[in-house]
Amino acid sequence: MSFPNLVEQLGRECFSCVRGRLLSNQPLAPVTWLRVGGPAQLLFQPADEADLAAFMKVLPNDIPVLPVGLGSNLLIRDDGIEGVVIRLTGKGFGQLEPVGETRLRVGAAVPDKRLAQAALQAKLSGFSFYAAIPGAVGGALRMNAGAHGTETCERVVELTAIDRSGQVLRLSRADMNYAYRHSEQPADLIFTSAVFQGVPGKAEVIAEEMDVVVAHRERAQPIREKTGGSTFKNPPDNSAWKVIDAAGCRGLTVGGAQMSEMHCNFMINTGEASALDLEMLGETVRAKVVENSGIRLEWEIKRLGVFRPGETIEPFLGRA
Ligand SMILES: Cc1cc2nc3c(=O)[nH]c(=O)nc-3n(C[C@H](O)[C@H](O)[C@H](O)COP(=O)(O)OP(=O)(O)OC[C@H]3O[C@@H](n4cnc5c(N)ncnc54)[C@H](O)[C@@H]3O)c2cc1C
Structure with a gap:
């Protein structure tokens, strides 16, 4: 349509x-x-x-x-x-410049990997985890993106954003109310840049950390597939992949959508999946996990937009 x-x-x-x-x-x-x-x-x-x-x-x-x-x-x-x-x-949101000795001002369109590289060049540690995240800085600020034990909220100091009425806002880290893969500003607030704080480090140590992060990703994640990264957040004191595996959902398919055999918390579009296939698969997994372990998984992937007329995921929400 x-x-x-x-x-x-x-x-x-x-x-x-x-x-x-x-x-x-x-x-x-x-x-x-x-x-x-x-x-x-x-x-x-x-x-x-x-x-x-x-x-x-x-x-x-x-x-x-x-x-x-x-x-x-x-x-x-x-x-x-x-x-x-x-x-x-x-073009308009790709700036990357030092602020004093230990900070970087970064535009929201800068890919996370470029931020990791820039930090290495500036000999600032604390950014290596960004080498594993295929998003841009705006998405990292919203999602509190993290990996290998570090999250965006530990590095960000100040954000610039434009609100629904066109006002430029300056926000502190505290204003974001960050939690695991979560922040609390309105969904239509647009982050345009942020200042990040690093810690002076040795280039060879930082480069080694980045290599470890990249090698782990290659080994453990289906990064050459059409995927959205972790489908669900880790439940408290547990791992989403463990409860998905225990519920028998590794490799589960709905239409062209599949829970990856390699990393069963990653859903993949094997070729011709529709968005509905993927969402139905996710809801089927949630239902099976509740049935198996009583744990209610929370989506990490953001599902946005409108269904086709007549489409619904209701029957899948009720299953199991
Ligand atoms: C292979 C793979 C591996 C992944 N590994 C990780 C990982 O290790 N750790 C991790 O945390 N995530 C991971 N992810 C998920 C994803 O990369 C992160 O959530 C990333 O931060 C999203 O950034 P993005 O630019 O792609 O945002 P999008 O996916 O485009 O958007 C995500 C959210 O951010 C909002 N947003 C985007 N830009 C802005 C902006 N400028 N202002 C305000 N809101 C904005 C959107 O509205 C949406 O709500 C992975 C994904 C894949 C595909």
Whole structure:
């Protein structure tokens, strides 16, 4: 299906001040790791922070807004996303500069891996875990991305964001109320950059840490598949993969969706999966895990957008 053209609906003159790209009914599947889902009613790629603020000021308040990064944690539903999807690109949001001796100011579109490399060059330790995370900084700030015992909230000092009315906000780490893979700012707040704190270290030690992180990822994760990383958060004092395995869900399939044989908390699109296949698979796993161990897994992957008419995951929610 395609959505009504929002630019035509609101009138082209509404956006005359905007310098970035506005694309109606733009497919989102190609820009997510799982490669499924429908279009964005309107995709906006702002030229820079001032352009983004100007856009938010003229956009009527009742139009929903959703920022996305590199789509490594997203399951976009088959009929796509109503309203405006905002995707920051390296052109306007790719800055990476030192602040004093131990801090880095980083644009939200900078890939996490580049941040890890920049920290190595600046001989700052504490960033090696980013070498394992295939997202960008904006997604890491939202998700409190972490690996190998370190999380984003341990490194971030200050964030800059643009709110729904186009105001530029400065936030502290405390304002984010970070928890495991969780932060508490509104879903339509757009992070544009952040300052990160490192610890002076030796380049060869940092490089070695990064090698360990990358080698572990190669060995343990299906990173060449269409996947969204960990499907579920780890339950308290347990591992999601262990309870999924114990419930017999390693390799489980629904249509073209499968729980990876290699890492059974990663779901993969084996080729022709729909978003519905993937979501039904996830809900089937949740039901089997509850039945087997009483544990209710919480989705880590963000499921966003609208179902096709008549589609529902209800029967799967009730199963087992
Ligand atoms: C192979 C693989 C391995 C992974 N390994 C890990 C891992 O070890 N640790 C880990 O934590 N995660 C991991 N992930 C998940 C994912 O990479 C992280 O959650 C990452 O931080 C998401 O960043 P992104 O840019 O892809 O964001 P997206 O997936 O595009 O979006 C994720 C969320 O962030 C929000 N968001 C994105 N950009 C912005 C912005 N500028 N402002 C405000 N909100 C924004 C979106 O609205 C959405 O809610 C893995 C994923 C894959 C595919």
